[in-house]
Every structure is written in structure tokens, then in C-alpha cells.
Amino acid sequence: AIQLTQSPSSLSASVxxxxxxxxxxxxxxxxxxxxxxxxxxxxxxxxxxDASSLESGVPSRFVxxxxxxxxxxxxxxxxxxxxxxxxxxxxKSFPAPxxxxxxxxxxx
Amino acid sequence: EVQLVESGGGLxxxxxxxxxxxxxxxxxxxNYWMTWVRQAPGKGLEWVANIKKDGSEKYYVDSVKGRFTIxxxxxxxxxxxxxxxxxxxxxxxxxxxxxxxxxxxxxQHWGQGSLVIVSS
Numbered sequence: 541a542i543q544l545t546q547s548p549s550s551l552s553a554s555v556x557x558x559x560x561x562x563x564x565x566x567x568x569x570x571x572x573x574x575x576x577x578x579x580x581x582x583x584x585x586x587x588x589x590d591a592s593s594l595e596s597g598v599p600s601r602f603v604x605x606x607x608x609x610x611x612x613x614x615x616x617x618x619x620x621x622x623x624x625x626x627x628x629x630x631x632k633s634f635p636a637p638x639x640x641x642x643x644x645x646x647x648x
Numbered sequence: 649e650v651q652l653v654e655s656g657g658g659l660x661x662x663x664x665x666x667x668x669x670x671x672x673x674x675x676x677x678x679n680y681w682m683t684w685v686r687q688a689p690g691k692g693l694e695w696v697a698n699i700k701k702d703g704s705e706k707y708y709v710d711s712v713k714g715r716f717t718i719x720x721x722x723x724x725x726x727x728x729x730x731x732x733x734x735x736x737x738x739x740x741x742x743x744x745x746x747x748x749x750x751x752x753x754x755x756q757h758w759g760q761g762s763l764v765i766v767s768s
Binding site for chain 1: 695759
């Protein structure tokens with residue numbers, strides 16, 4: 541099974557900071573990667589698909605990049621409402637997708 | 649507007665059974681694969697099972713094979729997860745998710761979740 545390792549597992553940053561989260565796959569997955577935001581007590585929300593495509597309605601400060609085994613999610617200017625846990629997910633291995641362990645983002 | 653509403657969660661004893669439902673609206677249900685994802689308390693997301701548009705293909709994570717059954721009723725725009733022989737490690741919030749238009753890829757829409765607690 542393809543494993544995804546996210547880093548860091550948590551971070552604390554100030555409003556306006558640039559934040560980067562990394563997701564590493566145990567084998568190459570081309571661009572078959574998505575990113576989700578999960579706010580406290582809520583279901584996940586799709587942010588990015590196909591590694592770098594922005595889901596409709598998602599603010600442009602969220603940027604995804606990467607190919608193969610290393611991917612990043614960057615929040616260009618952190619906002620208070622970005623307090624959440626972020627997960628990557630690969631969909632290269634049909635029919636069983638896997639998720640990274642999550643990165644909890646806190647606001648200083 | 650796409651809506652997914654889970655129901656049927658609750659407290660059940662180990663070895664017991666429970667059936668979750670997911671009611672879908674706002675899209676043509678029969679055009680999409682559907683998926684169950686769970687999240688144990690304080691933990692990350694785990695894919696549980698998915699089902700093809702017409703119900704002809706079903707897949708499960710190894711830990712639930714033989715115990716859980718995924719199904720759908722396209723006439724009722726609903727998906728189900730029958731859970732038997734429940735274990736304490738099945739305790740989680742169970743989310744219903746709609747796959748992308750391209751099939752088993754990313755999950756474009758999620759429900760609010762249904763909490764299942766397995767405890768004596």
C-alpha cells in the first residue's frame with residue numbers, strides 16, 4: 541500500500557505568515573494527490589486536486605505543487621479561519637485511497 | 649447544492665450491529681462512485697469502503713472485510729454501511745463522501761459525519 545507521510549505534524553504561525561506543509565509518498569504517484577482542510581468538529585473540505593488544481597470556491601492563497609513522491613501545500617498569507625488540520629490523500633492506488641497523518645495548523 | 653447527510657450512528661456493544669445511511673441530494677447520485685471514510689477520536693482519516701455507480705463493484709479496507717457491507721439504492725439517492733461484529737476499534741465518526749466525476753479519485757463533497765461508539 542502507498543503510504544503518505546506529512547510534515548510537520550503541527551505548526552503555529554501568525555496571521556499573514558506563509559505556511560508550507562509537505563506530503564511524501566512511499567512510491568511515485570504522478571499527480572494523483574489531493575489536499576483537504578478539516579476545521580474543528582467539521583467534515584473535511586477539498587482544497588486541491590491533481591496536486592495543483594484549486595477546487596472551485598477555495599481562496600487563491602492555497603497553492604498545491606509537486607509530482608511523483610514529494611508534494612507541498614502552501615498557504616500564502618495565513619488567515620484566522622485557516623485554523624484547521626490539513627490532510628493529503630493519494631488516489632493512484634485504485635480502489636484504496638490513503639491519507640496522510642495530518643498537519644494541525646494553529647494561529648499564534 | 650450538493651448535500652450528504654449521514655444517520656444511524658450511536659452506541660453499540662462489542663459484537664453488535666449497526667447500519668449507517670447517507671442521503672444524497674443536489675446531484676445525479678447514480679453518476680458517481682460513493683465512499684465511506686472514518687475518523688477515530690483524535691486520529692486521522694481512514695478509507696473504509698467504496699461502491700461503483702451501479703453497485704456492481706464494492707471494495708473494503710482489510711480490517712472490515714467480512715464484517716461490513718456497503719450498498720446503495722439509486723432510486724432513493726442513498727448509500728448504506730451495514731456493520732456487523734463491531735469491535736471497539738471501529739469507534740469513529742463515519743463520513744459519507746462523493747467521489748469526483750472521474751471515479752475513484754478525490755472526494756469532492758463530504759457529509760457532516762455520524763458517530764459510532766462501540767463500548768460495553
